[in-house]
Amino acid sequence: MPDYAERSIATHADNESERGGHDLPASRSQSRPAVTDSDQGLEPPGGPGNAAVFGSLRHLTVRGGAYLTAREGIGGLIRLGGVTIVVRVLGPSSYGIYSGAAIFVALGAMLAQGGAEVFLIRQKSEPSDELYQVAFTYLLVSSLAVAGAGFGLSFAAGTFVHSERALDVFRVLVFSIPVNVMWAPAQARIERRLDYRKMGLIELSGDVVLYAVSVPLALMHFGAWSLVAGFFAWQTWLLLASLVLSGLRPRLRWSNSIARALLGHGTSYSASGWIGGIGALTIPIVVGIYRGAAGIGYVSFALRLVDTVAFAQRGAWRLGLVSMSRVGNDRSRLRRGLEEGSVLQLLALGMPIALISANARWIVPTVFGRSWTPAIDVFVLVSLVTFLRAPAFIQSTLLYSRGRNMPNVTATIIGQACTAAAVVILVPHFGVTGYGAATACSLVSLLYIQRVVRREIVRFSYKRLWPFVIALGPIILMPLAPMPWALIMLAPLIATFSLPGPRDSLRHAYDLMKLALLREPTALGSSST
Numbered sequence: 265m266p267d268y269a270e271r272s273i274a275t276h277a278d279n280e281s282e283r284g285g286h287d288l289p290a291s292r293s294q295s296r297p298a299v300t301d302s303d304q305g306l307e308p309p310g311g312p313g314n315a316a317v318f319g320s321l322r323h324l325t326v327r328g329g330a331y332l333t334a335r336e337g338i339g340g341l342i343r344l345g346g347v348t349i350v351v352r353v354l355g356p357s358s359y360g361i362y363s364g365a366a367i368f369v370a371l372g373a374m375l376a377q378g379g380a381e382v383f384l385i386r387q388k389s390e391p392s393d394e395l396y397q398v399a400f401t402y403l404l405v406s407s408l409a410v411a412g413a414g415f416g417l418s419f420a421a422g423t424f425v426h427s428e429r430a431l432d433v434f435r436v437l438v439f440s441i442p443v444n445v446m447w448a449p450a451q452a453r454i455e456r457r458l459d460y461r462k463m464g465l466i467e468l469s470g471d472v473v474l475y476a477v478s479v480p481l482a483l484m485h486f487g488a489w490s491l492v493a494g495f496f497a498w499q500t501w502l503l504l505a506s507l508v509l510s511g512l513r514p515r516l517r518w519s520n521s522i523a524r525a526l527l528g529h530g531t532s533y534s535a536s537g538w539i540g541g542i543g544a545l546t547i548p549i550v551v552g553i554y555r556g557a558a559g560i561g562y563v564s565f566a567l568r569l570v571d572t573v574a575f576a577q578r579g580a581w582r583l584g585l586v587s588m589s590r591v592g593n594d595r596s597r598l599r600r601g602l603e604e605g606s607v608l609q610l611l612a613l614g615m616p617i618a619l620i621s622a623n624a625r626w627i628v629p630t631v632f633g634r635s636w637t638p639a640i641d642v643f644v645l646v647s648l649v650t651f652l653r654a655p656a657f658i659q660s661t662l663l664y665s666r667g668r669n670m671p672n673v674t675a676t677i678i679g680q681a682c683t684a685a686a687v688v689i690l691v692p693h694f695g696v697t698g699y700g701a702a703t704a705c706s707l708v709s710l711l712y713i714q715r716v717v718r719r720e721i722v723r724f725s726y727k728r729l730w731p732f733v734i735a736l737g738p739i740i741l742m743p744l745a746p747m748p749w750a751l752i753m754l755a756p757l758i759a760t761f762s763l764p765g766p767r768d769s770l771r772h773a774y775d776l777m778k779l780a781l782l783r784e785p786t787a788l789g790s791s792s793t
Contacts, residue, residue, distance in 0.1 A: 339471050344572050346475030350491065351565060352633045353482045360561030361427065362488035364548035365434035366495075367564075371541035372414045372438060376407040377445040380526055382664065384452035391453075398522040399449045400514040407442040414438040427557070433488050443499040449514065450506035466505045474498035539673065543680030546687045551699055554692050562696045565632075566642035573620050574613050574650050598722040602662065606655040607728050607769060613654045614732060618739040621647045625743045638696060640743055645700030648740045649707060655729060656710045659717045671716040679709030728769055735760035 351359055380399050384391055418435050454462050478494025486493070507514065551559045620627065624640050660672050682705035690698030718724065738753040745753060760766050 339468055342468070342471040342475065346471075346479055347568065347572070348631055349479050350482045351636065354487060354490075355635055356558040356561030356565070357556075358487045358561075359565060360557035360559065361430045361433060362491045363564030364430055364552060364557070364560045365437050367541075367544050367548055368414070368434060369437045369441065371538065371545070372410045373407075373441045373444045374538060374541050376410040376441055377403065377448055378406065378526065380445075381448035381452045381455075383526060384449060385456055390456065394517060394519070395522060396449045396453065396512055397515050397517040398519045399526060400446060401516050401518055402523050402526050403446050403448060404442060407445045411438050411441040414441070429488070430557070433492060437492050437495065440496055440499055443496070443503055447503040447506040450510040450512045453510040453512055454506065462509045466502060466509060469505065470498050470502050473501045539676045539680050543684050546684050547699070550687050550691050551696065555695055559696050562636070562639040563642055563699050565636060566639045566646055566700070569643050570617075570646050570650055573616050573647070595722045598662070599724050602658055602717075602722065602724045603728060605658045606726070607732070609658055610651070610654045610729055610732050611770070614651050614736040617647045617651050618736045621740040622742045641697040642700035644741060644743050645697070646703050648737065649703045651736065651740060652707060652733070653710065655726065656713045659713050662717060662721065663713070666721065671713065675709040675713045678712055679706035682706065682708050731760050731763070731766035731769070735766070
C-alpha cells in the first residue's frame with residue numbers, strides 16, 4: 265500500500281502518505297537570532313574548524329528528526345500493540361475485507377485533499393486567515409464531492425464485485441473522507457511553526473483513540489466493522505485536536521483565485537500520490553482475484569508491518585520538507601544535506617527493519633498467530649525495497665521543497681507501471697510472495713530521480729551508503745533462507761563493520777545526532793538557515 269494510504273487508513277496503514285494521525289521543540293519565535301554551536305560552548309565532531317558545517321538549520325533538522333523518530337517509535341509501539349490484538353482476532357479474511365475497501369477510500373481521500381497541507385506549508389510567509397479559511401472550505405467541498413461520487417460508483421461496482429460485505433464496508437468508510445482531509449489547514453499551521461511537540465501530542469493521543477475503539481470491538485467479534493469504527497473515531501479526534509491546538513477557527517469562505525491555486529497545486533503535487541494509489545489497487549483487484557480476501561489480508565498486513573517498523577520515514581518527510589525549503593540554493597549545503605541525510609535515513613530505516621526482518625520467521629507466528637505465516641515472505645521483500653528506497657526519499661523531498669512536482673510524478677509513473685505489470689505476471693504463479701517480489705520493480709524509478717537531482721539541482725555521491733547496503737541487505741533477506749544456512753548471511757555485516765570506514769561513518773552519524781540532542785531547545789529557536 266502506498267505511503268499515503270499507510271498514513272490515512274487505520275490499522276492497514278498510518279503514513280503517511282497516509283492522511284490521518286501522524287504521523288522538536290515547541291513553537292519557536294521567528295525573531296530570535298540563530299544560535300550556533302559556539303554560542304552553546306559545544307564543539308562539533310572533528311574540532312572547531314568544522315563549526316560552519318554544523319549550522320543552526322542542520323541541528324534543527326537533526327534534533328527535529330530525532331524528536332519525530334522518537335514520537336513515531338512510541339506511536340509505532342502503540343499501533344503494534346493494537347494491530348497485534350486486532351489481526352489475531354480478525355484473521356486474514358476479515359482484515360482483507362477492510363483493507364481492500366480502505367485502499368479505495370485512501371485513493372479518494374488523496375484526491376480530495378490534493379496536497380493542500382503542503383501548499384500551505386510551502387508559502388514563503390505565514391498564510392493569512394483568509395487563506396486558511398478558503399483552504400478549509402475548498403477541502404469541505406472537494407471531500408463531499410469525492411465521497412458522494414465514491415458512494416454512487418459502489419453500486420455500479422456491485423455488478424462485478426461479488427462480496428456484498430466488502431461493498432458495505434466501503435460505502436460506510438467512504439464517508440470518512442471529509443473528516444479525513446479537513447484537518448490539513450490546522451496541521452499545516454502547526455507544522456509551519458515546527459511545533460512538533462503539539463503534533464506529537466495530537467498523534468500519540470490519536471493512536472490511543474484509534475485502538476481504544478477498535479480493539480474492544482474486535483474482541484466483541486464485530487469483525488471488519490471494528491476497524492471502521494476505530495478509523496472514524498481516530499480521524500474525528502485528529503480534526504478536533506488539530507483545530508484546538510493550532511488556534512485555527514475555520515469559517516466558510518471562498519475565493520476563486522485561491523481555489524484555482526489549490527486545484528493547480530493539487531493536480532501536480534498529488535498526481536504522484538494518485539498514481540501510487542491507483543497502483544495499490546492491484547492489491548484488491550489482482551491479489552483479490554487470485555487469492556481472495558485472505559490474500560488481500562496477507563499483503564495488507566505485511567505492508568502495515570513494514571510501515572510500523574519504518575517509522576523514521578514519516579518524520580523525515582515532514583521535517584525534510586520544511587528544512588529543505590529553508591536551505592536556499594547553496595549547493596555545498598544541499599550536497600552535504602543530501603549525503604548526510606541519506607546516511608541517516610538509511611540507518612534509521614535499515615537497522616530496525618533488519619532486526620525485525622531477520623527474526624520474522626519467529627516473530628510473526630508467535631506474536632500475530634500462525635495464520636499470518638504466509639505474509640512473512642511479502643514482509644521481507646517489501647522491507648528490502650523500503651530500505652533501498654531510503655536515499656530517493658530524501659531526493660524526492662528536495663524536489664517537492666523546490667516546487668519540482670513533475671519529476672516525482674514521472675518517477676511514480678515509472679515505478680508503478682513496472683510494479684503493476686510485475687504483479688499481474690507474478691501473483692497468478694507465486695501468490696502473495698509474487699506481490700512482494702513485484703515491488704522490487706519500483707526501484708527502477710530511483711534512477712530517474714537521481715538523474716534529475718544531479719543534473720538540475722546538485723551533484724552528490726552514494727559512496728557513503730554502499731557499506732551499509734552491503735551489511736544490512738542480506739540480514740533483511742535472512743527469512744528466505746532455511747536455517748542454519750541463513751546464518752551465513754551475517755558474514756557481510758561482520759566483514760563490513762570490521763573496516764574502519766563504515767565504523768567511522770556510523771560514529772559520525774551518532775556524533776551528529778548526539779550533538780544536536782544535547783542542545784537546549786531554546787538554541788533552536790531561530791528559523792535562520
